Every structure is written in structure tokens, then in C-alpha cells.
Amino acid sequence: xxxVLVLSYSSYGHVRACAGRGxxxxxxxxxxxxxxxxxxxxxxxxxxDEVRHKAGFAPDDTPVATPAYLEADDAxxxxxxxxxxxxxxxxxxFLDQAGGGWARNALVDKFAAVFTSTGSQHGGHKAALx
Ligand SMILES: Cc1cc2nc3c(=O)[nH]c(=O)nc-3n(C[C@H](O)[C@H](O)[C@H](O)COP(=O)(O)O)c2cc1C
Numbered sequence: 001x002x003x004v005l006v007l008s009y010s011s012y013g014h015v016r017a018c019a020g021r022g023x024x025x026x027x028x029x030x031x032x033x034x035x036x037x038x039x040x041x042x043x044x045x046x047x048x049d050e051v052r053h054k055a056g057f058a059p060d061d062t063p064v065a066t067p068a069y070l071e072a073d074d075a076x077x078x079x080x081x082x083x084x085x086x087x088x089x090x091x092x093x094f095l096d097q098a099g100g101g102w103a104r105n106a107l108v109d110k111f112a113a114v115f116t117s118t119g120s121q122h123g124g125h126k127a128a129l130x
Contacts, residue, residue, distance in 0.1 A: 004038040008079030013058035041065035043094035067097040075111035085124030
């Protein structure tokens with residue numbers, strides 16, 4: 001059975017909300033009566049608690065992934081806000097730790113999709129998705 005991982009980062013909850021909707025859609029897309037297992041995880045936060053508190057980041061108790069999660073599932077949907085015209089550094093840092101799986105070809109033959117959120121219409125979402 002196909003297994004899907006929706007892996008995201010979110011400071012203020014917009015990407016997290018999209019991730020939840022993406023998960024529900026992936027869950028029911030192929031076999032409405034036999035949904036695919038679909039996990040929802042976040043990449044680890046790197047912003048200190050004090051800064052998160054002052055900046056009003058939204059609390060989130062979604063399970064946090066390790067790079068090994070990338071190897072476990074058949075398809076991965078990545079979600080990140082656009083921060084300064086790029087993917088969030090937390091997502092980049094997470095992916096930078098996937099070198100072991102990459103070297104073992106453990107990431108080959110997986111389906112993947114990406115989504116992002118911006119504060120403005122032309123805020124760099126294409127660069128973030130790259
Ligand atoms: C540090 C920072 C940098 C941002 N940079 C951009 C940007 O370059 N372009 C843009 O359109 N929006 C930018 N935004 C807005 C976010 O992309 C937007 O609010 C997004 O929906 C936040 O997602 P989240 O609620 O999941 O954290 C930035 C926000 C922050 C906090």
C-alpha cells in the first residue's frame with residue numbers, strides 16, 4: 001500500500017493548515033474506500049523559544065520528523081512558507097541532513113510534491129518551490 005508523508009514547517013499556521021488539507025486529500029485521493037496511510041510531520045524548529053514567543057509563532061504539537069522519515073514512505077509532500085524569497089531555513093537544514101539516505105539511494109523512486117505560502121502575490125514563491 002502506498003504510504004504518504006506530508007512534511008512541513010510553519011511559523012504562523014498557514015502552511016500547517018494547508019498541510020492538514022493536503023493530508024486529507026492524499027488520504028482519499030486514490031482509493032476513497034481504502035485510504036492510503038498518510039502521516040503529517042513537521043521539520044524541527046530551530047528558532048529559540050524566546051524569539052518564537054516574541055514573534056507570536058503559533059503553537060503546534062504535530063509530531064516532529066527525523067531525516068530517516070524521508071526513507072520510509074513512498075511519496076512525500078513538502079510544505080514551507082516563503083521566507084525572504086526562499087524555503088524556510090528549517091526545511092533546508094532538515095534536507096541537508098538527508099545525505100546518508102541519498103548516498104544509499106534510499107530516496108530514489110519516490111513521488112514528491114511541494115507547496116508554499118507567501119504574504120504577497122509575487123513574494124518569491126517560485127524560488128522557494130525550487
Ligand atoms: C521572516 C519572514 C520572511 C518572509 N518573507 C516573505 C517573502 O519573501 N515573500 C512573501 O511573499 N512573504 C514573506 N513572508 C510571509 C510568509 O511567507 C507568509 O506569511 C506565510 O504564509 C507564513 O506561513 P506560516 O504561517 O505557515 O508560517 C515572510 C514572513 C516572515 C516571518
